[in-house]
Amino acid sequence: MNLLYRTLLNFMVFTLLYSTAYAFDSENGKILHNDNCVRCHEHSLYTRKESKIQSYPLLHERVVQCELMSELMWFEEETDQVTTYLNDSFYHFNQGK
Numbered sequence: 001m002n003l004l005y006r007t008l009l010n011f012m013v014f015t016l017l018y019s020t021a022y023a024f025d026s027e028n029g030k031i032l033h034n035d036n037c038v039r040c041h042e043h044s045l046y047t048r049k050e051s052k053i054q055s056y057p058l059l060h061e062r063v064v065q066c067e068l069m070s071e072l073m074w075f076e077e078e079t080d081q082v083t084t085y086l087n088d089s090f091y092h093f094n095q096g097k
């Protein structure tokens, strides 16, 4: 197998695995969110004009705060998945933290 072909193949496999994992994160985040986070506020809170959430790190911070307040005892992974879901669906920040 020549090198170019192999490099290309590696790249394709990586892209496929990465995008699958990413879609899973967002999907799982949605389930976690809808099961636990709509008790106090609705989805419309995320799209209001006066939102103080202006970046991905601030969004992540807010998810952590709400999660602690709700005493859900989530793993970091779950907090990350919900942040990914909210960012994909509502905030659309550049994720470069």
Ligand code: HEC
Pocket (backbone or CB within 6 Å): 033, 036, 037, 038, 039, 040, 041, 045, 046, 047, 048, 050, 051, 052, 053, 059, 062, 063, 066, 067, 069, 070, 072, 082, 086
């Ligand atoms: C105990 C009630 C409560 C629960 C449960 C709760 N939140 Fe919140 N959340 C709040 C309050 C209060 C605010 C602040 C509203 C404000 O600033 O006026 C808020 C604000 C937010 C914001 C910022 C919205 C914006 O753009 O201004 C995000 C994001 C958020 N919550 C995510 C979550 C997530 C994710 C969960 C589930 C882990 C969750 N919340 C569960 C009470 C709650």
